[in-house]
Amino acid sequence: MTAPARDVGSRGVDSPGRAAVGARTLRTDRWWLPPAATTIGILIFLVYATVRAFQQQYFFADERYLTPFYSPCVSYGCASEPGSAHFGMFLPDHPLIPYAALSLPFLLLFRLTCYYYRKAYYRSFALAPAACAVPEPHATYHGETRFPLILQNSHRYFFYLAVVISVINTYDAIVAFRHPTDGFVVGVGNLVLLANVTLLWCYTLSCHSCRHVMGGRLTHFSKHPVRYRLWTWVSALNTRHATFAWITLGTLILTDLYVALVASGTITDLRLIG
């Protein structure tokens, strides 16, 4: 049994007065796996989404399927796919301006300021901390008290915008049932768009800010029975917010991939009705 020497100026778990254990962490499990998997998952999505957002091709299939990465399609470039612009075209057609430049930055900020994603990237990218009871590498820490992280408090505004964009995505999924020449049709693509938008609603409505707005800010639930009921429903969804956060990253990629494959002619959309 040898006593480890304590460094002069040591900090954290090695601070003077605390047990001199001699190891930064004694965890024996694979604590590094969740942050590593999170980093890989987020990077895959960011690379895929960036490539697709700037590709400006294969975003509209069978004259009715619009991928969520191009919704709403408001660039003059959307004219290359007639019928894809449901809300007019007014942004310049430029390689550095995504066709859905009106929605993508806000969706990114909605997820960037999301309470779940904050946990995910603070752990996996900032290592603050990488895992519980694993020391972080930073000498000082101020949390979300200073610029820029104090801007995380604006999450609710991005939630409001995300609701508007989810309504637009829902509109896209509904109008996709109408083919310009064949009328009402149902294809596998319709089911893909519907599933995607349903899960997007689950993610958006399970948001912690939504929970607060619905009723969380109240002190007297009994005086507001309707808001209490809404809060109860959102609270039930909220317990799965992290799950929906990951599922929707996957469904966004799969939905976009399906539309891109059909639009490029790689696969044919199977029609179930019509």
Added chain:
Amino acid sequence: MSYTGQFRVWRGDADGGALADFRVEVNEGEVVLDVLHRLQATQAPDLAVRWNCKAGKCGSCSAEINGKPRLLCMTRMSVFEHDEVVTVTPMRTFPVIRDLVTDVSYNYTKAREIPSFTPPAGLAPGEYRMGQADVGRSQEFRKCIECFLCQDTCHVVRDHEENKESFAGPRFLMRIAELEMHPLDVADRVSAAQDEHGLGRCNITKCCTDVCPEGIKITDNALIPMKERVADRRYDPLVWLGRTISRRRD
């Protein structure tokens, strides 16, 4: 079925110490605290370990087992392989007194800094009337056994001793949330939570929730709702405008 388990237990005090190796008999159905008691009885009679109820309700036997903050009395030996070395250390966020016993007075200091329940003027004890829906949220927080494992694992103070002055820690931010959500508490706790108790330092990485032996959703049900109330007050001009208009109407 009994076997001989391998243990490394931290022995020492504030001046220094080290992990000591022991081989101790382990019997079926035992928890780590049982083994430490056998260690005291057979090999290390001077081993200091704080404990009381052995039922996960007193919050006394908090420590770190294989690097994870846990209750000694609620960690079953059956979760370890027979040949696995089980390492037990004191909580590493607080000053050590001796062996597995730490000085948790930081928590009592923080507890005293929070103004107590403040009922409306003129309402005497016995006259309180509240709907179950109104107190349901606070009741979850009342399950806290004050084991301080959440305080121990919170990196804001675990990794930054200098933050102890300005950060109350998850247990006491939860206490503020409990009072703030209480239907009969009239004290304004939102600004104090941010300015005096360091709510802004919390980066919601949920370690407090992960280690809570009572399963309290500290982050989702206390810390984030308090952050949202602070956002209402400080960072949301629409809420400010709405409140200003409603005050003028009144």
